[in-house]
Amino acid sequence: xxxxxxxxxxxxxxxxxxxDDAVRLMDQYGDQGWVLAGGLDTFxxxxxxxxxPAAVIDLAAVDEIRxxxxxxxxxxxxxxxxxxxxxxxxGGVQGAYPLLAEAAGLVAxxxxxxxxxxxxxxxxxxxxxxxxxxxxxxxxxxxxCYAGTRRSxxxxxxxxxxxxxxAVNPSDTAPALVxxxxxxxxxxxxxxxxFAATDFFIGPDIDIERMTVLEPGDLLTRIVLPxxxxxxxxxxxxxxxxxxxxxxxxSVASMxxxxxxxxxxxxxxxxxxxxxxxxxxxxxxxxxxxxxxxxTGQMAGEIAxxxxxxxxxxxxxxxxxxxxxxxxxxxxx
Amino acid sequence: xxxxQVIQSRRGGFTRRKFIKGVxxxxxxxxxxxxxxxxxxxLAPMLSAQGAVERLVTLTVNGQQRRVDxxxxxxxxxxxxxxxxxxxxxxxxxxxxxxxxxxxxxxTTHYGCSILTHSVxxxxxxxxxxxxxxxxxxxxxxAVIDEGGFQxxxxxxxxxxxxxxxxxxxxxxxxxxxxxxLAGNLCRCGDYDKILNTAMRAAELSRSRA
Numbered sequence: 001x002x003x004x005x006x007x008x009x010x011x012x013x014x015x016x017x018x019x020d021d022a023v024r025l026m027d028q029y030g031d032q033g034w035v036l037a038g039g040l041d042t043f044x045x046x047x048x049x050x051x052x053p054a055a056v057i058d059l060a061a062v063d064e065i066r067x068x069x070x071x072x073x074x075x076x077x078x079x080x081x082x083x084x085x086x087x088x089x090x091g092g093v094q095g096a097y098p099l100l101a102e103a104a105g106l107v108a109x110x111x112x113x114x115x116x117x118x119x120x121x122x123x124x125x126x127x128x129x130x131x132x133x134x135x136x137x138x139x140x141x142x143x144x145c146y147a148g149t150r151r152s153x154x155x156x157x158x159x160x161x162x163x164x165x166x167a168v169n170p171s172d173t174a175p176a177l178v179x180x181x182x183x184x185x186x187x188x189x190x191x192x193x194x195f196a197a198t199d200f201f202i203g204p205d206i207d208i209e210r211m212t213v214l215e216p217g218d219l220l221t222r223i224v225l226p227x228x229x230x231x232x233x234x235x236x237x238x239x240x241x242x243x244x245x246x247x248x249x250x251s252v253a254s255m256x257x258x259x260x261x262x263x264x265x266x267x268x269x270x271x272x273x274x275x276x277x278x279x280x281x282x283x284x285x286x287x288x289x290x291x292x293x294x295x296t297g298q299m300a301g302e303i304a305x306x307x308x309x310x311x312x313x314x315x316x317x318x319x320x321x322x323x324x325x326x327x328x329x330x331x332x333x
Numbered sequence: 334x335x336x337x338q339v340i341q342s343r344r345g346g347f348t349r350r351k352f353i354k355g356v357x358x359x360x361x362x363x364x365x366x367x368x369x370x371x372x373x374x375x376l377a378p379m380l381s382a383q384g385a386v387e388r389l390v391t392l393t394v395n396g397q398q399r400r401v402d403x404x405x406x407x408x409x410x411x412x413x414x415x416x417x418x419x420x421x422x423x424x425x426x427x428x429x430x431x432x433x434x435x436x437x438x439x440x441t442t443h444y445g446c447s448i449l450t451h452s453v454x455x456x457x458x459x460x461x462x463x464x465x466x467x468x469x470x471x472x473x474x475x476a477v478i479d480e481g482g483f484q485x486x487x488x489x490x491x492x493x494x495x496x497x498x499x500x501x502x503x504x505x506x507x508x509x510x511x512x513x514x515l516a517g518n519l520c521r522c523g524d525y526d527k528i529l530n531t532a533m534r535a536a537e538l539s540r541s542r543a
Contacts, residue, residue: 013405013451036449040429043408043447047427056405060452085441109517110498112429114441115448244516245430 008046012055019064019187022057023219027189029055031216036060037081037120040112045125050134065119065221068092074227080119080220084173085110087118097225099234099253103176106238109245119220121173122184122200123212126275127247128157128167138164138208148311155313156249159305159321161274165204166311168272169211172238174201175253175271177223178279179234185222186214194224201276211275229257229265233292233332237324248272250320254328256292263287263296268328270304273317280304280325287329297326390454394419395463403450410434410445413460421461421490425519432518435491435498436460442498442517461490464497472538473497473531479538482531484522492518492528496535504543505536 011034016022026033034053036042045051059065065079068090076092087093088105107113107121125132126139128147136142147154148166158166178197186193200212214220233256240246250272257265266287268280283300290296301322308318387402394417401416410427413419413436425433427446434445437459464471473496476482483489492515499506499514506514511532512525520528 007404007411008406008408010404010406013449015451036452039447039449039452044428046406058449058452109432110495110514111432111435111442111444111517114438115443 008043009049009052011046011053013058014055015058015061017061017063019062019219019221022059022062023187023189023217025055025057026219027217029053029057033057033216035219038083038112038116039120040108040116041120041124044132048132048134050132071224071226073224075225078118078223078225080122080222081117084113084116084118084121087173088113096228097180099236099255100173100176100180100225102236103172103238103251103253106236107172112245118173118223121171122177122223123214123220124171125211126167127170128165129153131167138204139167141209150312152311153313154311156247156272157311157314158275159273159308159310159314159317160278161203161205161276162309163203163205163208165208165275167204167275169201169274169276170247170272171277172248172251172271175251175269175277176236177225178269178277179253179255179267180228181226181267183224183226184220185224186218187221188217188219192221197277198279203275229255232257235328235332237327239320239324250317250324252321252324252328254332256329256332258292261291263290263292263329266329268300268304268325270321270325273308273321282306283325292329292332294326294330297328297330300329301326388451390451392417392450392454392458393456394458395460396457405449405451407450408446409436409443409448409450409453409458412450413445413458419460419462423487423490425487425491430519431488431491432495433488433491435494435518437494437498440498440501442495444517459494459497461493464493471497472542473500473535476531476535476538480527480531480534482524482527483520484524484527488518488520492520492531496532499532500536500539504540506532508533511536 014025032054034056036056036058059081066081067079068082069077071077084104084107088101094101130146131137131139135146137146145164146152147157158168182197184195184200195213202213235254238248238251240248253269255267256263266284268283269277271277283303286303287296287300304325305318305322310318387404390403392399399417403412410422410424413422422436422445423433424446425431429444429447435442436445438453438456464474473493495515495518508529511529
């Protein structure tokens with residue numbers, strides 16, 4: 001990645017004070033507009049001259065989507081502009097959704113968590129460096145994947161869900177939100193829509209140029225958490241090369257409802273192995289009615305990696321996924 | 334004769350400090366021009382492009398109101414260094430990785446290279462220059478001197494700001510917690526052990542002053 005130490009190329013900057021104004025501007029500029037939240041995804045693109053939007057719509061002043069409030073259904077309603085630090089340190093989140101607090105607290109560094117937002121962490125683009133270096137790959141509108149060839153450096157790429165593109169979703173909070181059955185509230189000039197977290201993230205088979213359902217003009221405004229499971233156990237683990245700053249190589253988020261020593265219901269979600277957080281439906285079905293033991297975990301790990309296909313340099317992700325899924329059941333607390 | 338008088342009277346009115354400040358300001362303008370005009374072929378389209386216009390804004394920096402012309406696409410670190418002459422804030426990677434540009438916004442740490450200056454209007458910006466008060470060093474600054482915490486010290490302002498942010502969050506961190514809270518800053522000399530000594534000393538000093 002070329003590091004260019006000079007000014008970002010100019011753009012028109014808008015700083016709307018409300019969601020209505022923001023979506024109107026987004027509608028007006030379409031794919032020439034760029035929504036700026038914390039900016040930790042944005043500025044790399046701008047500084048490298050790979051994305052050069054005509055207009056940037058900065059949400060810094062949109063206070064109505066910042067903060068955490070009690071939700072209608074006994075859960076929490078989190079504004080998309082709430083910083084990751086505020087989520088990680090919020091008493092209500094720590095108390096009822098420790099899985100999310102943990103995931104938010106493991107993102108990057110303190111400075112990035114102070115500025116980065118939950119919405120931005122969820123909708124951030126993939127970190128595939130061929131794509132982010134401006135190579136004209138499928139995801140960038142071209143007709144080749146540079147990461148999937150025999151000679152590519154693809155240690156960080158997909159083992160499942162690839163379709164021409166082999167990039168992965170880098171978010172830490174996304175798998176936690178899928179495991180918590182969160183809902184994403186999206187606003188555009190044509191109104192408000194709500195998506196289940198599982199449906200919010202899409203693979204290249206649906207649209208190779210997007211990571212989420214958001215299209216130009218769509219703004220993710222709120223993340224709604226349903227009432228937490230009573231007495232649930234949870235587990236989150238993020239494996240990365242460095243203990244700080246780094247994106248996950250594989251991360252796992254799990255929620256288990258255990259009664260009488262037996263798993264009644266479960267959510268097992270693995271991220272950074274596919275272009276979207278992978279909810280392991282087959283694993284969830286297989287562990288229902290069993291004890292959260294080492295043996296169950298072992299079986300779950302085997303099921304989790306069925307059908308996984310490694311690229312040249314990432315077969316370690318298969319072993320890692322197998323073991324993380326095992327731990328997420330055995331060690332959930 | 335008249336000219337000499339003018340020169341003399343002006344000379345008399347200039348303090349050494351003002352003269353040095355003037356040189357720094359001139360240098361800052363020159364180096365900012367270097368940043369602006371590096372892509373010389375780009376200059377004409379840049380100036381005519383929509384959004385290249387500067388806007389006069391008021392920033393609250395180190396407790397002072399500073400009026401400054403800021404292009405919409407300028408980052409806070411650039412404004413601080415090249416417009417306001419506050420060169421204590423360093424630019425290392427310019428990619429939110431190294432932490433050399435760490436400043437406080439309303440008391441919490443942020444990477445100055447990765448936020449637009451226009452996004453911080455109305456917020457309280459604190460840089461390394463704003464830590465000292467009435468000639469007394471901030472406990473973290475004193476700890477840096479006491480412990481000789483840094484080797485080349487390019488990362489020192491960023492680390493110092495992170496330590497200030499750390500202490501406002503956790504006044505008595507363990508060594509491990511301090512390492513965690515300072516994980517957003519890099520030292521390429523690899524002087525982390527002494528930096529953590531500094532952090533522990535800073536916590537001690539700030540507790541004894543409180």
